[in-house]
Amino acid sequence: MQVTTVQTTPIEGQKPGTSGLRKKTRVFMGRHYLENFVQSIFDGIGGAAGKTFVLGGDGRFFNKRAAQVIMRMAAANGASRVIVGQNALLSTPAASHLIRLNRTDGGIIMSASHNPGGEDEDFGVKFNMANGGPAPENVTNAMFDRTKSITAYKMLEAQDVDISKVGEKSLGDLRVTVVDPVADYADLMETLFDFDAIRQLIAGGFSISFDAMCAITGPYAKEILEKRLGAPDGTVVHGTPLPDFGGMHPDPNPTWAHELMDRMNGPNAPDFGAASDGDGDRNMIVGRNIYVSPSDSLAVLAANGHLAPGYRAGLAGVARSMPTSTAADRVAEKMGMAHYETPTGWKFFGNLMDDGRVTLCGEESFGTGSDHVREKDGLWAVLLWLNILAVRKLSVAEMLQDHWATYGRNYYSRHDFEAIETDKADALMNALRKRVETLPGETFGDRKVSAADDYAYTDPVDGSLSNHQGIRVIFDDGARFVIRLSGTGTSGATMRLYLEALETDPARFDQDPQDALADIIASAHEIAQIKTHTGRERPDVMT
Numbered sequence: 001m002q003v004t005t006v007q008t009t010p011i012e013g014q015k016p017g018t019s020g021l022r023k024k025t026r027v028f029m030g031r032h033y034l035e036n037f038v039q040s041i042f043d044g045i046g047g048a049a050g051k052t053f054v055l056g057g058d059g060r061f062f063n064k065r066a067a068q069v070i071m072r073m074a075a076a077n078g079a080s081r082v083i084v085g086q087n088a089l090l091s092t093p094a095a096s097h098l099i100r101l102n103r104t105d106g107g108i109i110m111s112a113s114h115n116p117g118g119e120d121e122d123f124g125v126k127f128n129m130a131n132g133g134p135a136p137e138n139v140t141n142a143m144f145d146r147t148k149s150i151t152a153y154k155m156l157e158a159q160d161v162d163i164s165k166v167g168e169k170s171l172g173d174l175r176v177t178v179v180d181p182v183a184d185y186a187d188l189m190e191t192l193f194d195f196d197a198i199r200q201l202i203a204g205g206f207s208i209s210f211d212a213m214c215a216i217t218g219p220y221a222k223e224i225l226e227k228r229l230g231a232p233d234g235t236v237v238h239g240t241p242l243p244d245f246g247g248m249h250p251d252p253n254p255t256w257a258h259e260l261m262d263r264m265n266g267p268n269a270p271d272f273g274a275a276s277d278g279d280g281d282r283n284m285i286v287g288r289n290i291y292v293s294p295s296d297s298l299a300v301l302a303a304n305g306h307l308a309p310g311y312r313a314g315l316a317g318v319a320r321s322m323p324t325s326t327a328a329d330r331v332a333e334k335m336g337m338a339h340y341e342t343p344t345g346w347k348f349f350g351n352l353m354d355d356g357r358v359t360l361c362g363e364e365s366f367g368t369g370s371d372h373v374r375e376k377d378g379l380w381a382v383l384l385w386l387n388i389l390a391v392r393k394l395s396v397a398e399m400l401q402d403h404w405a406t407y408g409r410n411y412y413s414r415h416d417f418e419a420i421e422t423d424k425a426d427a428l429m430n431a432l433r434k435r436v437e438t439l440p441g442e443t444f445g446d447r448k449v450s451a452a453d454d455y456a457y458t459d460p461v462d463g464s465l466s467n468h469q470g471i472r473v474i475f476d477d478g479a480r481f482v483i484r485l486s487g488t489g490t491s492g493a494t495m496r497l498y499l500e501a502l503e504t505d506p507a508r509f510d511q512d513p514q515d516a517l518a519d520i521i522a523s524a525h526e527i528a529q530i531k532t533h534t535g536r537e538r539p540d541v542m543t
């Protein structure tokens with residue numbers, strides 16, 4: 001085995017964000033860029049020698065090339081085995097499952113998730129731990145520190161290994177196991193859900209449209225929905241993963257999944273619609289003429305999850321990211337379940353799940369999942385919804401009406417202001433951070449501010465502290481807004497404004513969320529001085 005030590009120098013800006021390192025694809029393709037980061041991953045986890053890793057990605061441009069480089073570096077660093085998805089494909093939840101199933105030391109996932117793909121778009125690399133979950137901050141910090149002092153990386157001199165067919169291969173002393181990306185994941189889903197009940201629902205004429213947005217979930221959805229559950233061909237649309245996602249922006253929200261929204265609001269709409277993101281960990285649920293906000297989806301799953309066989313014993317607890325609406329908390333309180341609030345990003349849920357404190361987790365950004373893996377899981381959420389609908393025999397609209405009647409309706413929306421100049425976004429955040437100190441007690445419209453802070457989180461399991469996780473302003477009636485900067489973008493800053501207000505009067509459950517939230521929106525603009533700092537009055541995307 002011929003290993004070369006390649007001299008290199010640190011490259012600036014290799015700091016992993018909310019979910020791994022994301023940059024423009026051309027940046028990743030630049031000299032030493034990927035190599036420096038991968039070596040820093042191995043160094044940051046105490047070396048790769050003797051270890052087994054899972055490897056796969058969402059199929060975007062550069063995915064296959066990057067996989068070959070990562071395997072050669074794993075071999076050169078003494079790893080004993082890599083389990084790689086055929087053609088280097090794996091959805092994020094499937095990768096998480098394979099890491100756990102094979103009791104490996106972790107995995108490398110190549111994806112920029114919901115960011116567009118292609119030579120001129122985005123690429124990303126992320127490391128997951130042996131529990132299947134994203135590396136926690138102390139580990140990503142160690143990797144980042146390494147990127148700042150790196151002087152060399154190790155590379156095996158070898159030809160590409162053929163990963164186009166399932167089977168055992170070798171690369172130097174590295175054992176390379178090429179696996180079907182879908183099979184193990186689909187089997188896991190069969191253990192969690194009542195496939196017979198869902199099959200019967202579909203056989204009875206219940207129609208589904210699943211938009212894979214030319215990203216990784218296509219093959220998974222076809223296998224599970226069309227093959228194993230008997231949904232007709234064509235249920236899965238945009239089902240072939242393409243390197244540029246066919247030009248689609250694989251972010252499953254009403255703006256980017258507008259084709260699905262049109263279908264669900266058009267004539268002869270299917271009973272159930274869903275979409276997933278680039279790497280398959282997000283989901284959007286839509287009924288005929290009704291959109292389910294992700295926060296409501298989490299709450300509905302919390303209230304009904306026990307109806308699926310995998311959760312029959314009941315849920316240990318539910319966790320949500322801080323900006324996610326408190327709808328799930330209301331369910332947990334009523335059902336006597338533990339509930340937790342964490343910073344944004346799935347990495348914060350891992351300890352709670354490993355410690356058995358929660359079964360179900362969710363984020364307002366179209367992410368829901370459970371302790372079956374340690375990532376959010378788009379198709380899993382779709383199947384849990386289908387299982388629940390099969391048992392309760394309600395339409396999506398009826399499910400929501402029923403839910404709101406029981407728990408009240410948490411009106412919710414997120415407004416994104418994209419590609420703001422970084423200094424302006426920072427100035428807004430700094431000013432707001434100062435402003436919140438004196439806000440409690442002040443009145444805006446009919447509401448008085450009862451609390452305001454820069455959210456900090458102490459992990460209840462390992463005691464680690466995470467500061468500056470978003471500024472929240474809470475009013476006396478429980479309404480609130482949160483402002484934070486995105487940690488997944490690749491150009492400028494994206495400011496996210498999260499808005500929530502509780503309505504308990506059933507006569508007022510049919511408002512447009514933007515109308516129901518109008519006062520909070522106005523207060524947020526006034527308090528944060530959004531126009532003064534950014535020049536923007538209107539968001540680019542509203543979900």
Ligand code: VG1
Nearest residue numbers: 018019113114345363365486487488
């Ligand atoms: C966004 C979402 C966050 C999610 C993260 C990764 O992060 O807000 O909830 O966990 O993306 O999702 P940010 O920092 O841009 O707000 V995925 O599906 O892109 O890995």
Ligand code: CO
Nearest residue numbers: 113114279281
């Ligand atoms: Co994703």
